Amino acid sequence: MSFLALAAISKSFGPNQVVKDFNLSVGKGEFVSFLGPSGCGKTTVLRMVAGFETPSAGTIRIDGQDVTRLPANKRRIGMVFQAYALFPNMSVSQNVAFGLKVAGADRATISRRVGEMLELIKLDHLGERFPYQLSGGQQQRVALARALAPKPNLLLLDEPLSALDAQIRVSLRDDIRAIQRELGITTIFVTHDQEEALSISDRVVVMHQGRADQLGTPAEIYNRPATRFVANFVGKLNTFEARIADADEGQLNFAGKDFTAPTPLRGLRSGDPITVALRPEALALHRRHDDEASLQGKVLDFNFLGSVIRAKVEVDGRPICLDMFNQSGFTMPPVGTATELYFSRSDLLVLPE
Known part of the structure; x- marks a missing residue:
């Protein structure tokens, strides 16, 4: 049974429909990321779950309860924002205690819970400091602890790492995932960074123009994109214009050669144009044991990227990329x-049209 269920959610601002027929079922303790470019509707969906926006249509259920029209402060949700939103006149401990005080918890409960949260985020030695005395990564940890202190049913994170530098971002995302697993809290994470979404999620929702283009595990999203948008947005891709040589036999032609498609070419006829693609890491300069196809090309350039070497090769008059481990x-x-x-x-x- 799903813990969070969104059924046919839509949202319009005047004539502009920003979310269209969005459906999602999230299990208890699951970590799901909304991935997509700016303006695709991912934050709007998150705000509807939080209660900051009301859907134009559809229903939202949390733990079986219809919360579609329930105020945000009645939903038992923890929220972490991109801009930290810490109270500058409060210490770290006071910031973490804020939600507990609003809920009317007694002093002993607040003190115990604040101590637990600061230990969880590994900042128990900085409880008396103020936000301006902390680094960006430390401030975001405090924001996370504040969201978790009242023991919410659901944790929502709206691009919490985008304001941080790359090294801190990687470290903090791993910490967020470890804390989420330790607490077993159902979590929705909004990001435009595909590496973030793929590295820490149980499942990923790729959004495009207000719709969920694909929902699946990180491996499914990357290896078997369901739409052309997902294929191009997630990871690097080499695309080739092809045509169906024999639809019944699954034969297609590109780069001057015939190949057998990996799946049946349903709904297509011989002679139809189509687009096919290969990930850079799927290509190799030396035949591997499971390679049964090849393309002819000419070496254009190499880029040394540390653990990976990226080669550019001209195939059929256009450059394509291949990635290989530095050995x-x-x-x-x-x-x-x-x-x-x-x-x-x-x-x-084989990319759908």
């Missing part, structure tokens, strides 16, 4: 060298 002893072919790019047929993506 000792690997010798890069000289620029201009003719080469073969190998791949497995199962890695070939």
Whole structure:
């Protein structure tokens, strides 16, 4: 049974419909990310769950209760914002205690819970400091502790890491996931960063123009994109314009060669144009044991990225990328060298129109 259920949610601001027929079921203790570009509706959905916006249509249920019209302060939700939103005139401990005081908790309960939260976020030695005396990462930890202190049923995080530098962002996202697992709290995380969403989520909702284009595990989203938008938005992609050579036999043609599609070409006819794609890491300069297909190309360039080497190869008159692990002893072919790019047929993506 789902803990959070959104059924046919829509939201309009005047004539502008920003969320369209959005459906989602989240299990208790699950970590789900909303991923998409700015303006796709992900924050609006989050605000409707929080009670800050009222849906134009549809229903929201939390733990079986219809909360569609319930005020935000009655929903037992913890919220963490991008801009921290800490009270500057309160110490760290006072900020964490705020929600408990509003709820009418007694002094002993507040003191105990604040201590637990500060220990959880590893800032128990900074309880008397004020927000301006903390780093951005520390301030966001305090905001997280404040949201969790009243023991909410649901934790909502609206781009909580986007204001932080890259190294702190990686560290804090891992901490958020570890805390979420430890507490077992159902969590919705909004981000435009695909690496964040894929690295810490149980499932990811990829949103586009107010709709959920695809819902799945990180591996499903990346390896088997359901729409052209998802394929292009999540990860890097090499695309090829192709045509169906034989629809019944699953044969398609691109880059001057015939290939067998990895899945049946339902709804397509011989001669139809189509787009196919390959992830950079699906390609290799040397044949691997499961590679049964290849493309001819010419080496254009190499970029050394530390653990990964990214090669640019011209195939059928256009540049494509392939990624390979940096291994000792690997010798890069000289620029201009003719080469073969190998791949497995199962890695070939046939993108829906």
